[in-house]
Amino acid sequence: MTILIESDEHKALREAVASFAKGRSGTADNKTLWREAAKLGYIGVNLPEEYGGGGGGIAELSLVLEELGTAGCPLLMMIVSPAICGTVIARFGTDAQKREWLPALADGSRLMAFGITEPDAGSNSHRITTTARRDEASGDWLLTGRKVFVSGVDIADATLIVGRTEDSRTGSLKPCLFIVPRDAPGFTRRPIDMELQAVEKQFELVLDDVRLPADALVGDEDAGLLQLFAGLNPERIMTAAFAIGMGRYALGKAIAYARERTVWKTPIGAHQAIAHPLAQAHIDLELARLMMQKAAQLYDAGDDAGAGEAANMAKYAAGEACVKAVDQSVHTLGGNGLTREFGLASLITASRVARIAPVSREMILNYVSHQTLGLPKSY
Numbered sequence: 001m002t003i004l005i006e007s008d009e010h011k012a013l014r015e016a017v018a019s020f021a022k023g024r025s026g027t028a029d030n031k032t033l034w035r036e037a038a039k040l041g042y043i044g045v046n047l048p049e050e051y052g053g054g055g056g057g058i059a060e061l062s063l064v065l066e067e068l069g070t071a072g073c074p075l076l077m078m079i080v081s082p083a084i085c086g087t088v089i090a091r092f093g094t095d096a097q098k099r100e101w102l103p104a105l106a107d108g109s110r111l112m113a114f115g116i117t118e119p120d121a122g123s124n125s126h127r128i129t130t131t132a133r134r135d136e137a138s139g140d141w142l143l144t145g146r147k148v149f150v151s152g153v154d155i156a157d158a159t160l161i162v163g164r165t166e167d168s169r170t171g172s173l174k175p176c177l178f179i180v181p182r183d184a185p186g187f188t189r190r191p192i193d194m195e196l197q198a199v200e201k202q203f204e205l206v207l208d209d210v211r212l213p214a215d216a217l218v219g220d221e222d223a224g225l226l227q228l229f230a231g232l233n234p235e236r237i238m239t240a241a242f243a244i245g246m247g248r249y250a251l252g253k254a255i256a257y258a259r260e261r262t263v264w265k266t267p268i269g270a271h272q273a274i275a276h277p278l279a280q281a282h283i284d285l286e287l288a289r290l291m292m293q294k295a296a297q298l299y300d301a302g303d304d305a306g307a308g309e310a311a312n313m314a315k316y317a318a319g320e321a322c323v324k325a326v327d328q329s330v331h332t333l334g335g336n337g338l339t340r341e342f343g344l345a346s347l348i349t350a351s352r353v354a355r356i357a358p359v360s361r362e363m364i365l366n367y368v369s370h371q372t373l374g375l376p377k378s379y
Contacts, residue, residue: 004290004293004294004297006293010059010060010063013045013060013063013064014063014067016040017042017063017064017067017068018067018070018071020036020037020040020042021067021068021070021071021072021073022071023071024071024072024073025071025072025073025249025343026072026073026343029199030075030077030199030200031155033073033075034075034077034108035108037064037068037075037108038106038107038108038109039107039108041054042064043064043075043078043081043082043105043106043107043108044082044086044102044105044106044107044108045060045061045064045082046058046060046061046082046083046086046087047082047086047090047102047105047106048090048098048102051090051098051099051102051103051106052102052103052106052107053086053102053106054106057296057299057300058083058087058234058237058238058296058299058300059293059296059297059300061078061082061083061234061238062237062238062240062241062292062293062296063241064078065078065079065238065241065242065245066241066242066244066245066248066289066292067245068245069241069242069244069245069246069248069249070245070248070249070252071249072249072343074242074245074246076151076152076198076199076200076242077111077113077151077152077155077156077200078238079235079238079239079242080112080113080114080151080152080235081105081111081112081113081152081156082105082106083231083234083235083237083238084114084160084231084232084234084235085101085105085112085113085114085160085231086101086102086105086106086112087230087231087234088160088177088218088219088227088230088231089101089102089105089218090102091219091227091230092218092219092220092227092230093218093219094215094219096215097179097215097218101179104157110157110158111152111155111156111157112156112157112158112159112160112179113150113151113152113153113156113158113159113160114150114151114159114160114231114235115147115150115153115159115160115161115162115205116128116147116162116228117147117148117149117150118130118145118146118147118148119146119148128145128162128163128164128175129145129146129164130143130144130145130146130147130161130162130163130164130207131143131144131145131163131164131165131166132163132164132165132176132178133165133166135211139213139214140211140212140213140214141178141211141212141213141214141216141217142209142210142211142212143161143163143178143180143207143209143210143212144207144208144209144210145163145207146204146205146206146207147161147204147205147207148192148202148203148204148205149192149202149203149204149357150189150202150203150204150205151200151201151202151203152200152201153182153189153201153203153205154189154191154201154203155200156182157181157182158179158180158181158182159179159180159182159187159205160177160178160179160180160218160231161177161178161179161180161205161207162175162176162177162228163175163176163177163178164176165221174221175227175228176217176218176221177217177218177219177227177228177231178212178216178217178218179212179216179218180207180210180212180216184210184211184212185210185211186207186208186209186210186211187205187206187207187208187210188205188206188208189203189204189205189206190203190204190206191203191204192204195349196349196350196353197346198350226304229304229308230304232358233295233299233304233307233308233311234299234311235358236295236311236312236314236315236358236359237292237295237296237299237307237311237314237315239315239318239319239354239357239358240288240291240292240295240311240314240315240317240318240319240354241292241318242354243288243315243318243319243321243322243351243354244285244288244289244292244318244321244322246322246325246326246347246350246351246354247281247285247318247321247322247324247325247326247351248285248325249347250325250326250329250330250344250347250351251278251281251282251285251325251328251329253329253333253342253343253344254278254328254329254332254333254344255269255278257332257333257336257342258274258275258278258332268332274332277328277331277332278328278329278332280324280328281321281324281325281328281329282325284317284320284321284324284325285318285321285322285325287317287321288314288317288318288320288321289318291310291313291314291317291318292314292318294310294314295307295310295311295313295314298310299311309367309368309371309372312359312364312367312368313364313368315354315358315359315364316361316364316365318354319354319355319361320355320361322351322354323351323352323354323355325351326344326347326348326351327348327351329344329347330344330345330347330348366378366379
């Protein structure tokens with residue numbers, strides 16, 4: 001049974017994170033913020049206690065990211081390092097992989113990036129061409145391919161790469177995940193020149209016969225899709241948290257301004273033309289949060305199929321709500337909404353990210369139309 005009323009423990013965690021993050025917007029560099037958040041147990045709250053984590057789940061981790069975003073200091077790599085990579089290793093990694101990576105991911109001393117998107121394979125993971133083949137003599141893996149729009153590779157100790165291996169029984173390619181150290185020979189990166197300015201940079205990766213030991217493979221070679229979606233569902237949920245936090249941050253700025261800004265002896269927030277759109281934006285964010293919480297609870301309960309549907313819906317709803325909240329907040333401030341003083345203008349571009357990544361809203365509508373509604377596919 002999914003319960004959408006927050007527990008006392010979740011309320012306490014939310015208050016603690018909000019208190020920790022208060023006043024840090026624009027003042028603390030992400031490296032320091034990450035280290036301090038990890039020290040308090042926030043970064044690894046979803047990872048197993050036996051490996052130094054908090055023993056919680058994606059419900060707790062998404063709550064942390066939402067509150068950090070609401071305070072204006074979101075940590076994008078939380079979506080990648082503990083949520084995707086940490087979850088996949090915790091669920092499917094070998095004992096050795098868990099011992100090596102989970103404590104370090106939990107305490108923030110190491111970071112891991114995630115590489116799936118390719119120049120010709122975005123939402124269609126079946127077109128991934130990065131391949132891994134066995135060196136029969138040594139048992140090593142050799143990876144060759146390209147990845148694009150990989151966040152934080154420059155600050156990550158390794159990247160979890162989605163590749164494909166040949167099924168010996170059918171000859172067809174199947175997805176597998178590999179841990180690739182940042183200094184592996186043949187593993188190179190090039191920054192992508194993004195119009196969007198963010199702390200976490202985007203990179204194109206080239207893997208040119210990158211040699212990896214046999215134990216670089218995460219989990220079972222025959223359980224690729226299950227393992228892949230074990231990371232992609234948390235990614236969608238955490239992206240929703242990222243978007244909701246950003247929307248709440250922008251809305252908070254607009255509400256404060258609407259209370260204080262006075263025209264003709266009346267605060268502008270008293271006028272329904274200002275108040276009602278802000279109220280609508282708040283409602284949309286709250287509805288998106290409910291779906292995010294549902295998705296997180298389903299995932300943490302082990303319902304991967306149910307979580308997949310809810311995670312896609314949560315990501316869609318949060319992306320739309322975030323864009324509307326940011327747009328209305330900037331509009332509420334008028335010209336001030338475009339100044340550095342209020343810090344909203346940059347969100348006009350940033351808010352679009354949740355509509356695009358990690359999967360476009362159009363692909364989510366495709367998913368819902370044929371998976372949920374049973375309508376025929378157009379592709």
